[in-house]
Amino acid sequence: MRELLPFRVEARDGNARAGTLQTPRGVVQTPIFMPVGTVGTVKSLMPDELEALGAQIILANTYHLYLRPGEPVLEQHGGLHRMMGWDRPILTDSGGYQFFSLRHLARFDRDGVTFQSHVDGSRHRFTPERVIDIQRTIGSDVMMVLDHCSELPAPRAALERAMATTTDWALRSLRHVVERPAERDGAVFAILQGGTEHDLRVRHRDELCAHEFDGFAVGGLSVGEAPAVMYDVLETAVPGMPQERPRYLMGVGRPEDLVAGIERGVDMFDCVMPTRNARNGGTFTRTGRLNMRNGRHRTDERPIDERCGCPACRRFTRSYILHLFRTNEMLGPRLVTLHNLHYYLDLVTEARAAIAAGRFASWAAETRSGWAAAGESS
């Protein structure tokens, strides 16, 4: 039997959980949000800024890092941590989602995926074992198995085929780690598929959860379905997962999705929204969203959020940030990125404290009413 990634649930409130993941590169307190550093940089930020924001773990991407900088460069650096100057844990996505979003460049078969690089059109092949090996080269602390994500809506038969492939590949990935262990292996998380068909989600969950994965992820959501539909799937699939294993909702989402996910027992999240929206001036705050490119901030001397202690809000006015966006200055996206990540990390920290105090429901209600109160009108 494998020695599983140490994870302890410290408090429960309804389905919501507060836990601790013990990785060799440090502790991760859940629920947690993982800033996205696709190619080995959380856009515009230095690693010490991420640390100062309280980021405990970040996400990087196997597909993207395989293409650039490539395995030889990663290997030479002894992995991504040293290359990017980040000492805390890194979770790596497998590439499964990229083969979904770049599906015109990818062809699935029983054994793996043949694809063309979106960078230069060159041809490559990923198998479940290959993807584990690349993640080992990256030095990943949490490795995701290669999965097959379906476009929605999909016929049940297509969802079932993708599930069968995903299960087979998950087991192959696990077997590869068990039978050919590396000197130092990251944890292995399986990925649950099944689209928005509740019975398929349950069946796939039970299939995967019978095996010794370190954690279980919910994939194939936030691909166009309504939030309520996604929440229903989580409600069906997540609470029945093993209590003693971490659960990760992949690529989701808005602050309201994080609260809804935590409510349904999710422990880990990642999403490009706080960093991607930041590059267009989109901010997240306690009172909803604000766009820093909006001309009405022209003479507004308030910070993005008056109650926020992030490096942007401590020092700069909305007026200045609007000016930076109008003049296409890099500092604009950087300030909003700092603010948004601070907000997301703060949100999950608050959720954790509320769970520990047994007042998650009232915290969630207050948080939601804060967003509803104002938003763009603040």
Place this chain on the structure above:
Amino acid sequence: MRELLPFRVEARDGNARAGTLQTPRGVVQTPIFMPVGTVGTVKSLMPDELEALGAQIILANTYHLYLRPGEPVLEQHGGLHRMMGWDRPILTDSGGYQFFSLRHLARFDRDGVTFQSHVDGSRHRFTPERVIDIQRTIGSDVMMVLDHCSELPAPRAALERAMATTTDWALRSLRHVVERPAERDGAVFAILQGGTEHDLRVRHRDELCAHEFDGFAVGGLSVGEAPAVMYDVLETAVPGMPQERPRYLMGVGRPEDLVAGIERGVDMFDCVMPTRNARNGGTFTRTGRLNMRNGRHRTDERPIDERCGCPACRRFTRSYILHLFRTNEMLGPRLVTLHNLHYYLDLVTEARAAIAAGRFASWAAETRSGWAAAGESS
């Protein structure tokens, strides 16, 4: 008589000087390089990063700030310092150089300049007095007078007309400050023109230096002439300027131009090169220039400069920086900007120490031989 900006020359070595400028916002030790923050941000950096690099004074631009964010916004913030979060001195260029580089949009007359905004084509007018008033709104610590910079080569008659206008405007600027003092005025620097005609440079210097300006700038250089031509003009014009006043060479230049300028008695420099080149991967080092976009760095685990202590060189490899440029990541330009400014600021600090120690000539020779030794081949 006006009370002039306190400036003390502490050491001389040949024509080179080490001095101290005492501004209400802090001391500036010369020779100094001023990072360029055209619209109120040194591209990609936070003010605390600039401070950590040892920047003592930065440059901002009256023309650009007048257009964006505009006087009302600057006024509301109580000036640029508070708006951009920078507490140390700011020198503001007058806009004269912008009317030269955007000359298709500007029309000079006896009294001032009528111009179209390069942003939206709207029409505006600057007079010498207006430009002082805008700089007061910015809260500038060193205000440059509006000047007329000539395209080179130019007929002598054209240079003489531009000089006459520049002198007239410089005296009007000074009179405006003296006769209608603001609550708190920055220093006023005159700008010397005259192209590459040595007798005109001498004549213009003597005209301007007869008046009570806080400092004297050399304008109209580095506009296409050969470096040796520029150095000869400096040799003619600078050493004869009043010893007890600071001298500023505007918009220049490469590290070798700084050394040549200091050698000829210049105290202050600004240039976009360290920040602009950084955005294309161009670095400056002790051993010459390196381009971080060059594929030969692909597996190079050395920092940009092994002897450099900047935040980029302390932590990141050339290989990683190349990767950031190849993937168009903002962190690439940011890291090279940090390195380049560190290099420029370090260079003037070293020059100052060499002057104080009476070994400027040997320091300059060593510095030059370092650049010559390697460069792109390192």
